[in-house]
Amino acid sequence: MIKRSAALGLITVPAMSVLSACASGGDDDTKKVDKGEKSAKNPLAVNASAPLDVVIFDGGFGQKYAKDAEAEYAKAYPKTKGKIKHAATQKIQTVLQPRFNGGTPPDLVDNSGAEQMDFGTLVSKNQLTDLTPLLDSPSLDDPNKTVRETLRPGVVEMGQFDGKPVWILYYAYTVYGVWYSKTNLAKLDAEYPETWDDMLKVCEKAKKKGVAGWTYPGKFPYYLPFSLYPFIAKIGGRDVLDSIDNLEPNAWKNPAVKAAFEAYYELYKKGYILKGTPGLSHIESQTAWNEGNALFIPNGSWVENEAKKTTPKDFQMAVGAPSSLDKSDKMPFGTLWASGGEPFIVPKAAKNPQGGMELLRIMLGEKSTKNFVQQVSSLSSLNGGTEGLTLPPGLSSAQHVLEQAGKNVVNPRLQDWYVTLQKQQIGVGALGEMMAGRMTPAEAIKKCQKFADATAKDDAVKKYKHV
Known part of the structure; x- marks a missing residue:
C-alpha cells in the first residue's frame, strides 16, 4: 500500500526542499467566496451554492469514501450539485505544489502518500487554515456535542504544533501493538501473554515446535517501536516517552528504557526471533507471520488490509497490548499506542475554506464513518462509528483493545516530529542493530541518546515539545 509505505518511510522524497519554494503565507480575501448565513444546520456559515474543490490521495484507502461524503455534502447543499470538483492522485506534491505557489489550492486536501507535502514547511509558511472553528462547531449527529468532543484521544493534539492552532485533521485511526493469530496460539494451547515471563514461556513452547516467537521488518526496524514504545511507557509512565519526544538530555537513559531494551534483546538471545528476520521487508515478515512461521509481529491496524492476500481464512488475526514487565510497572496492562492517520488539511488560500471544513464535519458523521x-x-x-457493523477479526480486536485501554493510550510524537531521528537513526541505526545481535542494549541506548542530542543541537531542525 503506497500510502502506508510512504507514511513509514519506505519511500522517501525530498519534500522539504521542494516545498520550501512555496509562496509564503498570505491570504487574499478577494479570492474567497462569500460566507453563507450561519444557522443550526450550517454552523460554519457555508456558502450554500459555492463550488467545492477536493483532492484526495488515491492510496490504500482509495477515494470512494470521500466521493460518498461529497454526495452527502451535495444533499445538504443542493445548489452545489455539479459544482463539487473531485480529483484523486498519488502525486500530491507534484500536482498541488504549482497550485499552492500560484495561490489557487483546493478547499480540502488529503495530504498523504509518497509525495506528501511537508507539514512543517506548510505550517511555518502560514499556508494552512486553523481548523479550530470546525472542532468547536456542533457535531453532525449530536448538536449538543462539538466535533472536538466526538474525536478519539490524541487526534486534536496530533494536528497541533507547539500547542498552537490545529492545522491538520487526521481522519483514520491506527491501533499499534503486538499482532498475532488466535488460531496459531491455540495450536500451542496458549493465550496472549499478559506478562513478559509468560511471553518468554510461549516463545519457548513455540521454539520446541519449530516456530519462532517473533518476526519484524528487519529492513525497516522502526516497526519495532509500535510495541516497544508503549512497553516503555507501561514500565516507566507516559512521562518517559514525553521526555524522549522533547529531546531532553539523558531521556534515553531512563531505567524504563533500559528494562524494555533488555527484555526485547532477550528475544534475540534466546533464539526466539525468526531466522533471517533482519533481511525481511514489511511484506515479507507479514507473509512469514501469516504462514505460521512466527507467532508475534509488531505492527499497526493497517496490517489486516495490507496482508489480506496471504492471510489464511481461519487465521483469526488479533492485536495485544504490550505484556507487563513486572508488578512495578507504572501503567496497567492494556496500555497501548493508538493515534490518528490519513491527514486532511484546508489550505489558507482556499477559495471556500468553510466548505472544506464542512465536508470534514460530514465525514466525521456516523453515516460517512460507517x-x-x-x-x-x-x-x-x-470515537465510535462502528455500532451495528460486522467487523473483520483484526479490526474487531483493535477496537476491543482500544476500549480496554480507556485513558491508557499513548501517542509518541517522535515519528512525526523528527522523522529522520526516529526511522533512520533510532530505528535502523540502533534498534535494528540491537535486535540483529550486532549491538547490546547498553550500546543501543547510548546510540539513541547520541542521535537525540545531535538533533537537539541542530539549529536547522525545528523543535517541538509536549505542552
Whole structure:
C-alpha cells in the first residue's frame, strides 16, 4: 500500500526542499467566496451554492469514501450539485505544489502518500487554515456535542504544533501493538501473554515446535517501536516517552528504557526471533507471520488490509497490548499506542475554506464513518462509528483493545516530529542493530541518546515539545 509505505518511510522524497519554494503565507480575501448565513444546520456559515474543490490521495484507502461524503455534502447543499470538483492522485506534491505557489489550492486536501507535502514547511509558511472553528462547531449527529468532543484521544493534539492552532485533521485511526493469530496460539494451547515471563514461556513452547516467537521488518526496524514504545511507557509512565519526544538530555537513559531494551534483546538471545528476520521487508515478515512461521509481529491496524492476500481464512488475526514487565510497572496492562492517520488539511488560500471544513464535519458523521470503516477496514477518528457493523477479526480486536485501554493510550510524537531521528537513526541505526545481535542494549541506548542530542543541537531542525 503506497500510502502506508510512504507514511513509514519506505519511500522517501525530498519534500522539504521542494516545498520550501512555496509562496509564503498570505491570504487574499478577494479570492474567497462569500460566507453563507450561519444557522443550526450550517454552523460554519457555508456558502450554500459555492463550488467545492477536493483532492484526495488515491492510496490504500482509495477515494470512494470521500466521493460518498461529497454526495452527502451535495444533499445538504443542493445548489452545489455539479459544482463539487473531485480529483484523486498519488502525486500530491507534484500536482498541488504549482497550485499552492500560484495561490489557487483546493478547499480540502488529503495530504498523504509518497509525495506528501511537508507539514512543517506548510505550517511555518502560514499556508494552512486553523481548523479550530470546525472542532468547536456542533457535531453532525449530536448538536449538543462539538466535533472536538466526538474525536478519539490524541487526534486534536496530533494536528497541533507547539500547542498552537490545529492545522491538520487526521481522519483514520491506527491501533499499534503486538499482532498475532488466535488460531496459531491455540495450536500451542496458549493465550496472549499478559506478562513478559509468560511471553518468554510461549516463545519457548513455540521454539520446541519449530516456530519462532517473533518476526519484524528487519529492513525497516522502526516497526519495532509500535510495541516497544508503549512497553516503555507501561514500565516507566507516559512521562518517559514525553521526555524522549522533547529531546531532553539523558531521556534515553531512563531505567524504563533500559528494562524494555533488555527484555526485547532477550528475544534475540534466546533464539526466539525468526531466522533471517533482519533481511525481511514489511511484506515479507507479514507473509512469514501469516504462514505460521512466527507467532508475534509488531505492527499497526493497517496490517489486516495490507496482508489480506496471504492471510489464511481461519487465521483469526488479533492485536495485544504490550505484556507487563513486572508488578512495578507504572501503567496497567492494556496500555497501548493508538493515534490518528490519513491527514486532511484546508489550505489558507482556499477559495471556500468553510466548505472544506464542512465536508470534514460530514465525514466525521456516523453515516460517512460507517461507510469508511466498511470500505477500508479501518477505524476513523470518530470515537465510535462502528455500532451495528460486522467487523473483520483484526479490526474487531483493535477496537476491543482500544476500549480496554480507556485513558491508557499513548501517542509518541517522535515519528512525526523528527522523522529522520526516529526511522533512520533510532530505528535502523540502533534498534535494528540491537535486535540483529550486532549491538547490546547498553550500546543501543547510548546510540539513541547520541542521535537525540545531535538533533537537539541542530539549529536547522525545528523543535517541538509536549505542552
